[in-house]
Amino acid sequence: MSDKNAARKWRQQFQIREDQKVSYRNFRPDSTPGLDGKEEALALLNKNIPKINDLQERLYAEGKQALLVVLQAMDTGGKDGTIRAVFGPLNPQGVHVSNFKAPCGRELTHDYLWRVHQAVPAKGMIGIFNRSHYEDVLIAKVRELAPKNDIQQRYRQINDFEAYLGENHVRVIKFHLCISKDEQRERLLSRLQTTEKNWKFNRGDLAERALWDDYENAYERVLKRCSPANAPWYVIPANKKWYRNAVVSQIILDTLRDMKPQFPAAEADLDQVVID
Amino acid sequence: MSDKNAARKWRQQFQIREDQKVSYRNFRPDSTPGLDGKEEALALLNKNIPKINDLQERLYAEGKQALLVVLQAMDTGGKDGTIRAVFGPLNPQGVHVSNFKAPCGRELTHDYLWRVHQAVPAKGMIGIFNRSHYEDVLIAKVRELAPKNDIQQRYRQINDFEAYLGENHVRVIKFHLCISKDEQRERLLSRLQTTEKNWKFNRGDLAERALWDDYENAYERVLKRCSPANAPWYVIPANKKWYRNAVVSQIILDTLRDMKPQFPAAEADLDQVVID
Numbered sequence: 001m002s003d004k005n006a007a008r009k010w011r012q013q014f015q016i017r018e019d020q021k022v023s024y025r026n027f028r029p030d031s032t033p034g035l036d037g038k039e040e041a042l043a044l045l046n047k048n049i050p051k052i053n054d055l056q057e058r059l060y061a062e063g064k065q066a067l068l069v070v071l072q073a074m075d076t077g078g079k080d081g082t083i084r085a086v087f088g089p090l091n092p093q094g095v096h097v098s099n100f101k102a103p104c105g106r107e108l109t110h111d112y113l114w115r116v117h118q119a120v121p122a123k124g125m126i127g128i129f130n131r132s133h134y135e136d137v138l139i140a141k142v143r144e145l146a147p148k149n150d151i152q153q154r155y156r157q158i159n160d161f162e163a164y165l166g167e168n169h170v171r172v173i174k175f176h177l178c179i180s181k182d183e184q185r186e187r188l189l190s191r192l193q194t195t196e197k198n199w200k201f202n203r204g205d206l207a208e209r210a211l212w213d214d215y216e217n218a219y220e221r222v223l224k225r226c227s228p229a230n231a232p233w234y235v236i237p238a239n240k241k242w243y244r245n246a247v248v249s250q251i252i253l254d255t256l257r258d259m260k261p262q263f264p265a266a267e268a269d270l271d272q273v274v275i276d
Numbered sequence: 277m278s279d280k281n282a283a284r285k286w287r288q289q290f291q292i293r294e295d296q297k298v299s300y301r302n303f304r305p306d307s308t309p310g311l312d313g314k315e316e317a318l319a320l321l322n323k324n325i326p327k328i329n330d331l332q333e334r335l336y337a338e339g340k341q342a343l344l345v346v347l348q349a350m351d352t353g354g355k356d357g358t359i360r361a362v363f364g365p366l367n368p369q370g371v372h373v374s375n376f377k378a379p380c381g382r383e384l385t386h387d388y389l390w391r392v393h394q395a396v397p398a399k400g401m402i403g404i405f406n407r408s409h410y411e412d413v414l415i416a417k418v419r420e421l422a423p424k425n426d427i428q429q430r431y432r433q434i435n436d437f438e439a440y441l442g443e444n445h446v447r448v449i450k451f452h453l454c455i456s457k458d459e460q461r462e463r464l465l466s467r468l469q470t471t472e473k474n475w476k477f478n479r480g481d482l483a484e485r486a487l488w489d490d491y492e493n494a495y496e497r498v499l500k501r502c503s504p505a506n507a508p509w510y511v512i513p514a515n516k517k518w519y520r521n522a523v524v525s526q527i528i529l530d531t532l533r534d535m536k537p538q539f540p541a542a543e544a545d546l547d548q549v550v551i552d
Contacts, residue, residue, distance in 0.1 A: 061475045084367050091360050093373045093406065130369065188551050198542030199337045206551065266474035275464050275482065 009034055010247050011254055014234040016227040024216040027235055029180045032243040041246035048249040049089045058261035059124055060094045065169040065259055066121040070129045073177035074215060075205045076187035078238050079130050085245040087128055096121055100131040112136045113161055120170060133158055137222055142214045155225035162231040172231040173255055175248060177238035181212050285310055286523050287530055290510040292503040300492040303511055305456045308519040317522035324525040325365045334537035335400055336370045341445040341535055342397040346405045349453035350491060351481045352463035354514050355406050358453065361521040362528065363404055372397055376407040388412045389437055396446060409434055413498055418490045431501035438507040448507040449531055451524060453514035457488050
């Protein structure tokens with residue numbers, strides 16, 4: 001399949017539609033539609049990166065709109081790896097990664113979107129959220145960290161917040177990197193068995209793993225409730241890292257193209273400037 | 277000359293010593309000591325980057341200290357290009373670039389270090405300052421943006437602030453990317469003559485260029501007054517971009533090695549963990 005056809009399909013194929021009924025069991029984290037293997041995927045990634053880079057420079061030069069990329073996944077789902085592979089090669093001046101860990105200290109004295117709003121990318125920037133306000137309807141739901149009624153309201157509040165961002169020239173797209181429970185097991189084992197990865201291993205991840213089904217339910221709810229066309233979720237088969245990286249890069253590229261960032265007009269009469 | 281010898285020399289060669297008498301005219305922005313040409317420089321940069329990457333991962337995993345890299349230069353001096361070449365290839369989760377433009381709005385209602393302190397990198401991070409608090413003794417001095425007496429006090433205040441950062445595990449190193457006035461002319465012309473660079477051209481830069489000598493004086497003062505051993509300035513010959521990138525990468529690498537970041541100890545009894 002040609003890259004172009006695959007690309008066209010991916011945004012359609014993986015986007016969740018507004019109010020679509022979502023069954024997590026139907027996702028195929030091991031599948032790789034549109035790509036025949038690692039080599040083809042890497043070639044596509046390497047082809048996309050300079051194009052993304054070019055569009056990023058235009059976005060920065062233009063300074064009128066921003067792109068916010070939300071990454072959510074189960075533990076070990078590949079958020080860090082995606083950031084490294086897809087956004088690592090870009091100009092770091094135009095990219096800002098925000099990590100949302102469990103809120104603490106001053107953050108807890110505020111409403112849950114307070115810290116999120118502060119991290120919204122400035123015009124000209126690509127902002128990456130490594131986890132996000134969606135934790136406030138994921139772990140917060142599974143672990144009952146807030147009253148049920150509060151959580152119930154958050155889907156709408158989040159939609160409103162993201163719509164507001166869109167209206168203010170911050171384009172929002174959201175990726176759920178979807179791995180299987182078996183794949184998570186492999187990745188956790190690798191953290192245990194590889195000395196340089198030991199530091200990433202956290203017993204707490206096992207407690208969350210034990211609640212896998214609850215998280216699936218929470219994701220189903222999120223995907224169903226928070227998928228307006230102006231802030232879409234893409235559920236990416238992510239057991240194969242090479243597939244995940246290629247597809248995310250393509251969707252980023254296509255989204256940036258949609259945004260049509262333009263170099264600003266040069267100052268007038270540049271041809272008459274004299275530099276002594 | 278072997279890379280190792282060159283590297284050893286660069287930190288010594290380009291570091292300004294405390295209270296050293298500095299004559300800007302003595303800098304040789306066109307020189308390239310320790311490297312024979314572009315190819316050798318690129319090979320060194322490419323050799324250094326994976327090493328920096330590895331140390332960055334350790335710094336991040338350790339989470340106990342941070343590196344703050346200050347970049348200052350005359351307009352067109354190559355701050356952006358350095359960031360792209362040296363820090364671009366690193367994991368964007370571990371790098372945060374802060375741009376300090378002319379202070380405005382709320383920033384102006386605060387002391388001049390207020391916004392700077394907020395941008396100090398968190399533990400585990402490499403923070404890059406594209407311009408910095410040094411503008412408050414550079415353009416602020418040249419343009420008389422603050423009372424003379426205030427500016428006079430700032431050198432000491434900045435030294436105190438940077439010492440405080442060092443004591444709190446934020447290692448500070450500062451680069452002055454040193455270009456010649458002729459080289460600036462070439463680079464400004466290139467912005468005028470290349471359509472995709474037009475947006476970078478700013479007539480205001482010509483007004484600053486007209487004050488070149490005043491800026492040289494202001495830099496001399498900064499380098500003399502703010503060069504304690506714990507927060508050194510390196511003045512890098514930067515007419516040749518390939519030379520600048522290679523040398524900056526080497527000094528970053530050597531500094532990270534000095535910091536000796538370590539992977540944290542793994543949790544106990546990892547070999548007994550069972551993942552179902």
